[in-house]
Amino acid sequence: MAQRQYQLIAERIKRELTEARYIPGTRLPTERDYAERFEVSRTVVREAFIMLEIEGHVEVRKGSGTYLLDAGQQDDPSTPTMSVVSQEDIGPFELLHARQVIESAIAASAARLVTRHDIQALQELLERERLSLAAEHQTTAKAEESDAADRGFHLLIARASQNTLLHDTTAQLWDQRHRSPMWQRLHERIKDFSYRRDWLEDHDVILARLKKRDADGAHQAMWNHLEHVKQTLFALSDTDDPNFDGYLFVTPEGSATARS
Amino acid sequence: MAQRQYQLIAERIKRELTEARYIPGTRLPTERDYAERFEVSRTVVREAFIMLEIEGHVEVRKGSGTYLLDAGQQDDPSTPTMSVVSQEDIGPFELLHARQVIESAIAASAARLVTRHDIQALQELLERERLSLAAEHQTTAKAEESDAADRGFHLLIARASQNTLLHDTTAQLWDQRHRSPMWQRLHERIKDFSYRRDWLEDHDVILARLKKRDADGAHQAMWNHLEHVKQTLFALSDTDDPNFDGYLFVTPEGSATARS
DNA sequence: TGAGCATAATTGGTATGCCAATACACCAAA
DNA sequence: TTTGGTGTATTGGCATACCAATTATGCTCA
Numbered sequence: 001m002a003q004r005q006y007q008l009i010a011e012r013i014k015r016e017l018t019e020a021r022y023i024p025g026t027r028l029p030t031e032r033d034y035a036e037r038f039e040v041s042r043t044v045v046r047e048a049f050i051m052l053e054i055e056g057h058v059e060v061r062k063g064s065g066t067y068l069l070d071a072g073q074q075d076d077p078s079t080p081t082m083s084v085v086s087q088e089d090i091g092p093f094e095l096l097h098a099r100q101v102i103e104s105a106i107a108a109s110a111a112r113l114v115t116r117h118d119i120q121a122l123q124e125l126l127e128r129e130r131l132s133l134a135a136e137h138q139t140t141a142k143a144e145e146s147d148a149a150d151r152g153f154h155l156l157i158a159r160a161s162q163n164t165l166l167h168d169t170t171a172q173l174w175d176q177r178h179r180s181p182m183w184q185r186l187h188e189r190i191k192d193f194s195y196r197r198d199w200l201e202d203h204d205v206i207l208a209r210l211k212k213r214d215a216d217g218a219h220q221a222m223w224n225h226l227e228h229v230k231q232t233l234f235a236l237s238d239t240d241d242p243n244f245d246g247y248l249f250v251t252p253e254g255s256a257t258a259r260s
Numbered sequence: 261m262a263q264r265q266y267q268l269i270a271e272r273i274k275r276e277l278t279e280a281r282y283i284p285g286t287r288l289p290t291e292r293d294y295a296e297r298f299e300v301s302r303t304v305v306r307e308a309f310i311m312l313e314i315e316g317h318v319e320v321r322k323g324s325g326t327y328l329l330d331a332g333q334q335d336d337p338s339t340p341t342m343s344v345v346s347q348e349d350i351g352p353f354e355l356l357h358a359r360q361v362i363e364s365a366i367a368a369s370a371a372r373l374v375t376r377h378d379i380q381a382l383q384e385l386l387e388r389e390r391l392s393l394a395a396e397h398q399t400t401a402k403a404e405e406s407d408a409a410d411r412g413f414h415l416l417i418a419r420a421s422q423n424t425l426l427h428d429t430t431a432q433l434w435d436q437r438h439r440s441p442m443w444q445r446l447h448e449r450i451k452d453f454s455y456r457r458d459w460l461e462d463h464d465v466i467l468a469r470l471k472k473r474d475a476d477g478a479h480q481a482m483w484n485h486l487e488h489v490k491q492t493l494f495a496l497s498d499t500d501d502p503n504f505d506g507y508l509f510v511t512p513e514g515s516a517t518a519r520s
Numbered sequence: 521t522g523a524g525c526a527t528a529a530t531t532g533g534t535a536t537g538c539c540a541a542t543a544c545a546c547c548a549a550a
Numbered sequence: 551t552t553t554g555g556t557g558t559a560t561t562g563g564c565a566t567a568c569c570a571a572t573t574a575t576g577c578t579c580a
Contacts, residue, residue, distance in 0.1 A: 023408040025408065025411070025435075032561080042536080044534065046563085047307065047310050050310045054314050062542075062563060069435055094423055097423055098423050098426050101369045104365070105361045105364070105365035108361075161361070164354065290531060290532085292530090292531080300565090301564055302532090323530080325530090325572090326531090522579105523579090523580090524579090525576105525577090525578085526576090526578100527577100529572100529573080530573070533569075533570070534568085537567100538565080539565095541560100541563095542562095544558085545558080545559095549555100550551100
């Protein structure tokens, strides 16, 4: 089946946006301009912009114009602009470092703003996690449950910052893992739950800092926790793997640890 | 911003497809049927079906009809969802606070890893920005150029952290502004370029800290810069506006300033 | 009675005109 | 000089008409 006309026009517009290197935020030529240039009706151009709008490339404002949100460099239509998604494979160590920078800052912010309700939710989650790890028989379902609890913990920390965007950013960074084939290969090798028990201790330390409203301490504890995760993954990695991302696997001088 | 009419119609169609339990492969009612039922024009229905087509729900065949591919139940992450275009309005102050938390942490990380090339790119950008602000006649195009330079500056800082995800997160937070009608109303009131000259001084301070590889200083400088932006917007805000987001317009005790 | 063909009806695709929201320029008053 | 009001132009939104592809129907002939 021939491609829809609006799809052809949308592709041409996208290509032009990339080539002309429009700066996000600028107003694009009008629908009438494109209709004249491409020698089609405004209807076709409108339908093309519906597509670009849904894909997250543009924002359309009645009476004002059409504004570029990004330059259409991402070609994956599945990518909402808000999502932390890169086409390239982000190595697990690079991802962990980003989380170190961002989530430790969020933990500091959370330490200042945490509520009693937040503390209670965190305590309950850690208790469930503790009981789960104490169970004798470890199964795949248990591993997934543990992973979900881990995610829940980090999101509760972010929620304690009382900021929707910090929460969303944390969620996206967390979910970014599932897009990394390398991370998934590493993750499958974590079968020894002793690692998870160590991380639970890290979670306890983070919670203690939040209870004390100790911003620097929470920052430090979250950084250390993710450093432990990094070290675990490094220990499990095949550093001879050509796809090994080796991203900052040596913590740079001046890290949070050195800041204390 | 009110939701687009085609989005409302698309939602209604999707809901109907789910409730009526259409079997994939069957032909749906015609565009004219929906137009009559929803009392809108065929144009709106067509635009709604463009959306459903892009989302992968239907297939449209000229002269034949519209056929269901699935019943809109899928949560396939590869499929963009309504959330892309009906994002709740994040207040500009909440957004700025999130940026304070994240971008100051990124600035600290950048101070440790910044390269000579990063420094040079930042210096060149600030020089162009300085020349632009020195120009006599300030126009809308100049404002857009200044805004693009501002964005570029923040992205170069993030790039200096040598981490793709930190860079992407910064870009997304920046671009998030364009989704906030409230932010845009505030931003339009910034016609006095004296604010922008103040902010250029803040940028100079940040760059100085990066040059010294002063992580704490860079953190502090970025925090202060965004605090200045927050204060400017607050001064320009109509606090009697019922949509005023008032998010943390009083910086909480224990902010970065207090951390020094 | 069935196949083939012509025509009409139905359906989606596109073009055009008008409406409504926004932007901008200009002018008058303070 | 600044600010507010007004009128005009510009822009997207929507409705309607017409075009093109497909399907359905009726008629004719073998």
